[in-house]
Amino acid sequence: MIQTFPRGGIHPPEDKFSAGSPIKVLPLPKTVNIPLSQHIGAPSEPLVKKGDKVKTGQWIAKCKSFVSANVHSSVTGTVTKVDKLMDSSGYKRMAISISTEEDQWEEGIDTSDTLNRNIVATADEIIQKTLDAGIVGLGGATFPSHIKLSVPKGKTADVLIINGAECEPCLTSDHRLMLEKGEELMVGIQLIMKKLNVKKALIGIEKNKPDAINHLSSLAKGFGGTEVRPLKVKYPQGGEKQLIKALINREVPSGGLPVDVGTVVHNVGTAYAIYEAVQKNKPLIERVVTVTGKDLQTPSNFMVRIGTPVSELIEAAGGLPEDTGKIINGGPMMGKALINTDIPVTKGTSGILLIPSAEAKRKPVVNCIRCTKCISVCPMGLEPYLLQQASEYKKWDIVEEERALDCMECGSCSYICPSGRPLLDYIRLGKSTVSKIIRSRKQ
C-alpha cells in the first residue's frame, strides 16, 4: 500500500540527476572552515586557539547549553584562526579555520569499513555517545539529536519513524546512503529503538526510490521490528508532521512535538551518524552531499568533510557551469541561496544545487486573483494569501490568529501561485514578528 499525507502538497519536477552516482570520497581540502553554529540552538564554545595542532576527529568546540552540539575537527592540521566567517545563513558567525596537513585520526576511532552489528552499548551510552559526537538532525533541520533521543517525563513513544522520504527535488544524498550504507543504517535504527525503548520502527521512503525500498526491505527481515513503508511522491512528504500523518495517521497538535502523539522522527542520515558514533566511536565530521544541476557536467554524491568550501565540491563535479545564476545550499524548495562558493559545507548541507540564470529569477508579481491554489496546496491547512496580505499590512493580530506559526516554510504556496506572489517571504516576516510579540507578552 502506498501511503501519503491527506492535505495539500505539490509535485514539482523530481530532477534527481545524481541518483545513479555512487558516493565518492572527496579529496581532503587544503583548508576547512568549521562554523560553531551548525545546529539549532546556542553556538558551541571553541576549545582550541590559533596555532594549535589538531587531529582528525578531535573535539574542538563544546556544546554550551542543553540545545547545542559539539564540534570536531574534520582534518589533521593547524588552527589558522578562530574568527567570524560568512556561512550559509549569509551572516558572519564564529568559525574555526584549519589548514590541512594530513589525515591522522584521533585515537580510539574505528575508521575501518567493517560492519559492527553487535550492540553492546547501554541506553545511557547511546545518548552520551550521540551527544559527544555532535550529531544533529541531518535532514536539514539540524536539531541536536541527543535531545530527540530522550522522551520527556510524562510522555511515551511507541514507534520510531525513520525519514527516508527525500521529498526535495534534485537531492539524492539520503537515497545513496540507503543503498550503500543500508546495514549500518539498520544498526543505527536498532540503537535508536533501544534508547527510546520502542519495539517498532517504520522507514518511510518515497516510491521514486524503488531500489532503496527493495534493499532496505530485504535488510529489514534481519532486524526485528523494522518495516519499510513506500510513500507517494508528493512534496513535502518528508515534513515531520506530514510523515507522521502518512505513516501512522496521527496528527501532531499545533505547537506540539511528535512525542505528543507517541513517536519520534529521525532522518536516515542521522541514524547512520548514530551508528558511526556508537559502534565506531566516530564523531560527525563528514556527510554525504549531493552536487547537482541541469548544466553540471557530472552530478555527483560525495562523502565530504565538514568545513570543505562549496567550490571544491563543484570543481569535483565538473566545475561551475558558465551560465549559473544561483547556487543553493540544499534543495530547490527549502534550500538557501549562497552568496559565494567559499561558504563551507556544514552538518546540515544535504546538497549543492546550481540553477541556470534563466531559472534563477522569480516570476513577475501580479495581483492576487484569489484562485485558491495556495490554500489547496498548504499541507498545514493555512490560507497563505491571507497571511501574506495581513503581513504586508502589518496586521500582526490577524497573522497570529490565522496560525502563521504553524507554517513550516515548505514553499508550496509560492511554488504554485500563478501570480508569482511572494507568499512565503511575507509569511516568514509575519512569523518572526509574531514570535517576537509573543515573547514580549510573556515577559
Place this chain on the structure above:
Amino acid sequence: MDKLITVSPSPHVYGDDTVKKLMYGVVYALLPALLISVYFFGIGALIVTTISIVSCVAFEYLIQKYLMKSEPSISDGSALVTGLLLAFNLPTNLPWWIIVIGALVAIGVGKMTFGGLGNNPFNPALVGRVFLFISFPVQMTSWPEPIVSRLQYTDAVTGATPLAVVKEGLSAGVPMSRLLEQIPGYMELFIGYLPGCTGEISALALLAGGLYMLTRKIITWHIPASIFLSVFIFTGILWLINPYDNADPLFHLLSGGLVLGAVYMATDYVTSPMTPKGMWIFGIGIGVITVAIRIYGAYPEGVSFAILIMNAFVPLINKYVKPKRFGEEVKNG
C-alpha cells in the same frame, strides 16, 4: 567568481501556471459553446462576441493607461474572458451600441473602479449584463430563433426562451403537461437548439469545456456541483409535490443560463469563496436563489441575480469559513 549570482529566499523553483495561462484556459473552454452558438445563431453570434471582446479589452486598456496611469495589463487575458462571458450573456440580436455600453459598465464599473483584476467584489460580466437587463429590458429579452435567423443580426426573427414560455404559461394557469408541448425536448435543450443568449444555449458544449477546466485544474468541482445539486433538489421537491404546476428538475438544469452560470460565472476566482466549504455555501445559495427567482420572482430567469447576490456574501464567507487546520482537533497535552 567574477559574475553576479541571484540570492533570494526559497523556494527556488516555480510551477508553470500563470494568470495568463489560466485565463486562456477559460477562453479555450468557452470555444465549443461559441462554435455551437455560431452554428445556431450565425452572424449575430459572431458580431455580438466580437464587439463585446473588442470593447472590453479596449476599455480596460484605455482606463489603465489614461485614468489609472498604470501599465496596461490586457495581455493577461482577463478582459478577454470578461468580454467573452458578457457576450455569452447577451442575445445575438442586440444592437452594437448597447453592447459597448455593457462592456463599459462591466470593465469600468464592475472591475476598474475597484482597482482592477483581483479586487472586484462582483463578477464584471454579470454587472454589465444586469445593468443592460435593467436599462434595456425590451432589447435584452428578445431572443433570435435558432437556425432560421442565421443570416440576420438585429432584424432576426425572435422567440421566447423555454423558461419564459413556462413562466408565462404557468402564471396564466396552463398545466405543465400542455406547456411541455410548446418547448424544445430534453435532447434539444442539451445540445442547444433553442432561443437564448449567445453562449448559454448548449449544456453539452458548456459541460465539455467545464470538464476541460477541471482536468487542467483551472476550477474545482465544488461550485458547479453544489449549484446543480441544490437546483436539482429544490426543483425536484416542488415537482414531486405538484407536477402539474412545476417544471421537472432536469428542465431547470438544462434551461436558461444555469450551466453557463454554474460552470463559468460562479467559478470566477476573484468573486467566489476561498475554501471548499465556503464554495458549498456559495453554490447552495446560488442554487436556491436561482430557483426562488425562477418560480416565485418576477423574472423567468435568476442565475445572474443569484450569483451577484452571493458575490456580496463572499467576504463574509471567507471570514468565517476556514480550512481545517492541521493539528487543530487534538489540543496540546
